[in-house]
Amino acid sequence: MNSFDERLEHALAKVRARGQWRSLRAAEPGAPGRIVRDGRELIDFSSNDYLGLARHPLLAGRAGEWAARLGAGSGASRLVTGTREAHLALEAKIAAFKGTEAALLFASGWQANAAALPALLAAAPGAAVFSDRLVHASFHAGLAAARQHRFRHNDLAHLEQLLDSRGRDAPARLILVESVYSMDGDRADLAALADIARRRDAFLFVDEAHATGVLGPQGKGLSAGIAGIDCVMGTFSKALGSFGAYVAGSRRLCDWLVNACSGFIFTTAPPPAVLGAIDAALDLVPTMDTERAHLAALAERLRTGLAAQGYDSLGSTTQIVPALVGAEDDALALSARLAEAGLLAAAIRPPTVPAGTSRLRLALSAAHGAGDIDVLLAALGTRA
Numbered sequence: 001m002n003s004f005d006e007r008l009e010h011a012l013a014k015v016r017a018r019g020q021w022r023s024l025r026a027a028e029p030g031a032p033g034r035i036v037r038d039g040r041e042l043i044d045f046s047s048n049d050y051l052g053l054a055r056h057p058l059l060a061g062r063a064g065e066w067a068a069r070l071g072a073g074s075g076a077s078r079l080v081t082g083t084r085e086a087h088l089a090l091e092a093k094i095a096a097f098k099g100t101e102a103a104l105l106f107a108s109g110w111q112a113n114a115a116a117l118p119a120l121l122a123a124a125p126g127a128a129v130f131s132d133r134l135v136h137a138s139f140h141a142g143l144a145a146a147r148q149h150r151f152r153h154n155d156l157a158h159l160e161q162l163l164d165s166r167g168r169d170a171p172a173r174l175i176l177v178e179s180v181y182s183m184d185g186d187r188a189d190l191a192a193l194a195d196i197a198r199r200r201d202a203f204l205f206v207d208e209a210h211a212t213g214v215l216g217p218q219g220k221g222l223s224a225g226i227a228g229i230d231c232v233m234g235t236f237s238k239a240l241g242s243f244g245a246y247v248a249g250s251r252r253l254c255d256w257l258v259n260a261c262s263g264f265i266f267t268t269a270p271p272p273a274v275l276g277a278i279d280a281a282l283d284l285v286p287t288m289d290t291e292r293a294h295l296a297a298l299a300e301r302l303r304t305g306l307a308a309q310g311y312d313s314l315g316s317t318t319q320i321v322p323a324l325v326g327a328e329d330d331a332l333a334l335s336a337r338l339a340e341a342g343l344l345a346a347a348i349r350p351p352t353v354p355a356g357t358s359r360l361r362l363a364l365s366a367a368h369g370a371g372d373i374d375v376l377l378a379a380l381g382t383r384a
């Protein structure tokens with residue numbers, strides 16, 4: 001063991017002592033809306049496969065066809081030899097879906113956020129960033145060097161107060177929000193945010209990871225039809241069933257990212273199989289209003305049941321429905337009890353969520369039936 005290994009050992013011992021040890025466990029696909037773990041099929045309330053597309057034959061089929069035609073890998077980064085016609089056509093299709101001038105593919109949503117932010121800030125050194133307290137960890141990875149002001153979750157009066165009092169001398173100001181918050185399942189008021197951004201001459205960046213495919217007309221996200229949003233990102237890894245992400249906005253924005261975004265320039269272009277799956281999902285998603293309505297009805301059924309059983313669902317209005325528990329150990333115990341009853345509902349605890357707000361994050365899918373919600377509510381029982 002060298003001295004670095006000793007440090008690792010010590011750091012891991014601290015994680016264990018804090019009760020925050022995490023490890024990887026395998027799970028395999030089961031029937032729709034189900035997952036197999038330790039040889040048992042469980043109803044899956046923890047995956048983000050909101051429309052049940054992850055195993056759709058059109059996605060898997062097109063992924064295979066494009067790999068067979070174009071190869072398993074794209075061979076180089078986008079600016080060298082990695083760009084195929086398929087990348088450009090898909091980016092045009094994403095821009096049309098999002099109603100923007102242009103779009104760029106990224107390897108993942110995490111990478112898109114972590115890489116696009118520093119690139120944006122490089123265009124305006126010293127820019128001030130105003131972010132909702134609950135924005136995703138990937139933003140913080142890109143904001144290490146930024147002047148950041150965090151406003152209370154979804155509290156637009158607080159945002160306005162900060163905009164009026166902080167960073168007024170900054171060369172530019174950037175507001176960061178999600179359209180649907182990943183752990184609370186509530187929404188931002190994007191029309192009001194666009195108005196605030198316009199009045200304060202700020203740039204508005206919206207993460208649509210959990211709205212893309214699910215909300216807005218034809219699943220185009222909550223940004224659809226709202227003028228004044230400067231940059232939208234989203235992932236193909238959740239409702240769209242596969243992998244990868246996009247950043248969409250003006251041609252100027254995308255030109256800048258192609259020229260300045262390290263996480264776009266210095267990484268290998270997304271491979272053909274991934275492009276094929278995304279292309280197929282973009283064909284299917286606009287046609288899935290029935291599935292979206294079913295999903296919304298399931299979420300409503302769950303929220304009504306949770307409220308009747310004494311659980312706070314933290315203002316959720318989407319397919320992500322938290323059941324607040326509070327203490328970490330209680331959330332873990334409840335999750336374990338549900339697993340015994342045949343349900344996978346992961347406990348989410350600090351540091352992912354604030355201390356004292358450990359919860360079950362119940363992620364619904366159009367592959368679920370009303371009966372699955374009833375089984376879940378019965379297993380949860382009345383809040384202790």
Ligand code: PMP
Pocket residue numbers: 108109110111113136138178182207209210235236237244245
């Ligand atoms: N943004 C948000 C709000 C997310 O919840 C996630 C995924 N957990 C990401 C970005 C990252 O997306 P991906 O999984 O595609 O890396």
